[in-house]
Amino acid sequence: MRLTFQLAVLLVFLTGFPAAADSTRDIDLAREQGNHLTIKLLTIGPGDPVYLWYGHTALIVEDALRDSETLYDYGIFDFAQDNFYRNFAMGRLIYGVAASPAWFRIQLAEREKRSVSIAVLDLPPESRFKLAEFLRENVQPGNNTYLYHHYYDNCSTRIRDAIDMAVDGQFKLWAEGIDGSMSYREHIRRFSGSHFFMDWVLNFLQSGVIDKPIRRWDDMFLPSELEKALLDFSYTDSDGRKKAIVSSYAVLNPAAERTDPPLLPPAHWPWAAGLSVTAGGIGLFLYFRYTRAGKKGWRIAYGLYSGLSGLFLGILGLGLLFMMLFTDHDVTYWNENILLASPLLGWAGLLGVRIALGKGRNIRLQRILFSIQGLTGIGLILAKLLFPHFFHQQNWLTIMLIVPAALIMGIPRRGYKLRD
Numbered sequence: 001m002r003l004t005f006q007l008a009v010l011l012v013f014l015t016g017f018p019a020a021a022d023s024t025r026d027i028d029l030a031r032e033q034g035n036h037l038t039i040k041l042l043t044i045g046p047g048d049p050v051y052l053w054y055g056h057t058a059l060i061v062e063d064a065l066r067d068s069e070t071l072y073d074y075g076i077f078d079f080a081q082d083n084f085y086r087n088f089a090m091g092r093l094i095y096g097v098a099a100s101p102a103w104f105r106i107q108l109a110e111r112e113k114r115s116v117s118i119a120v121l122d123l124p125p126e127s128r129f130k131l132a133e134f135l136r137e138n139v140q141p142g143n144n145t146y147l148y149h150h151y152y153d154n155c156s157t158r159i160r161d162a163i164d165m166a167v168d169g170q171f172k173l174w175a176e177g178i179d180g181s182m183s184y185r186e187h188i189r190r191f192s193g194s195h196f197f198m199d200w201v202l203n204f205l206q207s208g209v210i211d212k213p214i215r216r217w218d219d220m221f222l223p224s225e226l227e228k229a230l231l232d233f234s235y236t237d238s239d240g241r242k243k244a245i246v247s248s249y250a251v252l253n254p255a256a257e258r259t260d261p262p263l264l265p266p267a268h269w270p271w272a273a274g275l276s277v278t279a280g281g282i283g284l285f286l287y288f289r290y291t292r293a294g295k296k297g298w299r300i301a302y303g304l305y306s307g308l309s310g311l312f313l314g315i316l317g318l319g320l321l322f323m324m325l326f327t328d329h330d331v332t333y334w335n336e337n338i339l340l341a342s343p344l345l346g347w348a349g350l351l352g353v354r355i356a357l358g359k360g361r362n363i364r365l366q367r368i369l370f371s372i373q374g375l376t377g378i379g380l381i382l383a384k385l386l387f388p389h390f391f392h393q394q395n396w397l398t399i400m401l402i403v404p405a406a407l408i409m410g411i412p413r414r415g416y417k418l419r420d
Contacts, residue, residue: 034125037132038062039166041159041246042071042106043227045115045255046191050198052114053191057156057223059163060102060118061132069102072135075148075155091328095148097158099139106252115255119230122247123166124237131166151184151210151221151331160220163230167245170235175217182265184210185394187222189265196268200397205320207335208393224261273400279309280408287363287409300356306366306409307352313402314346336393339380340402344373371410377403 040060046053058073076096078084087094109116123131137143148154164171181187185206192199220226234244286302289295320341323332351366377399384391 034127034129034132036064037125037128038064039121039123039128039131041119041121041163041227041230042102043115043117043119043223044105044109045224045258046261047112047114052112054188055114055191055223056109057159057226058105059131059135059159061135062102063132070099071102071105072139073098073100073105073155074146074158077148089327091323091330093148094145096145097138098144099135110253113255113257114253115251115258116253117227117249117251119227119246120248121163121166121230121245122243123245127166131162134162134165151218154221156223156226157221160217160226163245167235171233171245172217174233174235175220175229176215178216180214180216180219181225183212183214183394184218184221186265187219187225190261190263193262193266193268194259196271199266199268200272200401201316203395204316204337204341204398205323205329205335206331207333207337208391208395209331209333211392211394269396269400272397273404276401276404277408280405283309283405283409284411287367290360291363299358299360302363303352303354303356305352307349307356309405309409310345310347310349310352310366310370312349313341314343314349317341318343318346336380336391337395337398340373340377340395340398342373342376344369344376345406348373367410369410370406374403374407374410377406 038061040062042058042060044056044058046055056075058071060069060071062069074095074097076098077093081094106116146153146158160171185203188202188210189199192202216225216229220229231246231249233246234242237243283302283306286298286305290298290302317338317340320332320335320338321343323329324335324338348366348369351362351369354362355366380391381399381403
């Protein structure tokens with residue numbers, strides 16, 4: 001028994017204590033290795049193409065021993081990759097992360113006349129080491145791709161989550177306790193609002209899922225909001241001290257040539273209503289000219305005008321219906337706008353083409369279709385006013401652009417002799 005006890009004690013010394021020593025050594029090694037690392041957040045402002053409107057962000061790992069600055073860049077995609085456009089249409093966006101020299105990315109942004117700023121993160125050495133290792137592992141083959149989502153999993157949310165990991169979840173705990181400044185839709189319209197057509201199309205395709213209240217954690221799907229949040233955030237270190245996570249901040253390129261995105265989204269719906277009334281009025285004028293004069297030129301003008309208008313909205317509505325039913329674009333699901341640009345408008349558009357080709361008597365059916373579409377829009381407006389909890393989608397821009405024109409184009413007129 002004495003021998004057994006001695007062997008047990010020896011086994012404890014040979015296995016238990018070295019493990020604790022190894023653990024201590026690992027922590028010391030992490031601290032020692034992290035001391036020569038500096039972590040920086042790079043924030044790049046909007047660019048010219050649509051996919052650059054919302055800015056970009058990345059992490060830079062500065063290694064004093066190797067005299068290097070490596071930029072880790074999420075949200076990388078390639079138009080030439082296999083099945084890119086088909087995957088894009090189906091909502092399966094395969095994006096990646098890459099490592100590159102930081103100076104190259106900064107100079108590229110400056111050449112594109114985009115703003116560039118850097119925030120140095122004040123993290124303990126072991127956290128810097130952990131974060132640098134995490135990023136290094138992420139760019140390895142097999143780890144360097146992910147399924148992109150514009151709001152939930154993009155270049156900014158990936159960086160946000162990595163920083164949260166470095167402070168042991170304190171960043172998320174802090175940000176989840178604060179109300180977001182606005183909805184997803186309001187955020188993106190701050191950046192797209194200066195481009196009326198694309199602003200309208202992007203709003204048309206996205207449903208009320210992006211109109212729900214969000215937290216400050218969710219705000220950070222935008223690089224600029226991530227930067228602002230980090231400038232406000234402090235965490236508690238292992239010694240119990242409260243520390244601001246950003247130790248220094250510098251603007252490398254202010255991009256004075258560009259206008260900063262507004263703090264609030266633009267109110268385009270009055271302009272949309274005016275445009276809609278004007279468009280409907282033009283159609284009504286052409287209709288009067290054709291039905292009163294009965295001349296071929298007016299018939300062709302009215303037919304082409306009503307046909308192209310109806311076909312554009314009808315095809316857009318069919319595209320939305322396809323995205324709602326058959327793709328992974330979850331931000332299109334249960335979209336109220338399918339009631340505003342339904343296949344009825346596509347049918348009315350086809351009838352317009354027939355009218356232009358000489359089938360003038362199709363005009364009665366066409367105007368009935370326009371009337372039905374306009375009245376459907378009125379019904380949606382009433383539903384939104386009576387049941388705002390169920391019909392909460394912020395689509396007044398789309399309503400104002402379609403409903404007045406459809407009602408005017410559908411005004412019933414009688415007493416004119418139509419000639420084919």
